[in-house]
Amino acid sequence: MSGPGVGWYLVIAAILFGIGALGVMLRRSPLVVLLSLEIMLNAANLTLIAFARQHGNLDGQVFALAVMAVAASEVAIGLGLIVAMARRRVALDVDQANALRG
Amino acid sequence: MGNFLVWVIWFVAAGACLGTGVAVVSLTNPFYSALALIGNLASLAVLFLLLSAEFLAAAQVLVYAGAVMVMFLFVVAYLGGRADAPWAGGSPLLRTAAVVAATALLVEIVVVLGLAWGDELSDPADVSDSFGSPEEVGEIFLTDHLLAFEITSIVLLVAAVGGVVLGTTREKGADDS
Secondary structure, three states: OOOOOHHHHHHHHHHHHHHHHHHHHHEOOHHHHHHHHHHHHHHHHHHHHHHHHHHOOOHHHHHHHHHHHHHHHHHHHHHHHHHHHHHOOOOOOOOOOOOOOO | OHHHHHHHHHHHHHHHHHHHHHHHHHOOOHHHHHHHHHHHHHHHHHHHHHOOOHHHHHHHHHHHHHHHHHHHHHHHHHHHHHHOOOOEOOOHHHHHHHHHHHHHHHHHHHHHHHHHHOOHHHOOOOOOOOOOOHHHHHHHHHHOOHHHHHHHHHHHHHHHHHHHHHHOOOOOOOOOO
């Protein structure tokens, strides 16, 4: 494989995961928390694909495809929840949304 | 020469990836955050291509940058001004703790990966040109991982139904007739 080795991709994935984790813990808007979650999932995907390339084994890519499907479902549910929160006039702030009562 | 070109593409894609990632977390307007995430996903697709995962790169652009992000932008537009929450919450102590925890996570990942695989990562396996093509991924997905494929389809169905149920409002008294 010409160009950078697999280790360089893993470093990028680790930094991306850290950025995503920071966003999930720091931000208050549930929308941005969801976006940061997407960054974390994609960092994991990059790791899976890098190791699939390293070992010449396609199982990692299949797993990454399944992760993509789960991430899409997660966004659908999360956005549904956010819209439901907005309809019920609940403040869109994860620090205030700490009760599950409807 | 080709080697140098791959390095240049890698640098541009990795830099764009990290830059847009920081932008997603740091921008105050959720709309701009979502737009930055589209750039993040597109540059990740370039990295996938460099790792000879052609089908996944295409799926990334279609599913994520296309479908999922359009859904996101619609919801941000629907919420309008209500989507603007304060940038960060909690006491300064909590914020510092979040930064420390994220940094610790990053250091842990790098150290563990480096200790476990640092020596082996220099020489990746030789793969054929069709590695990562839709044919090969599809064949493995539908033979070795058939159960995972079926479960994924059920997860997507349940999520779609759940999204509709969460999104519909039932007007009180409207369906009494």
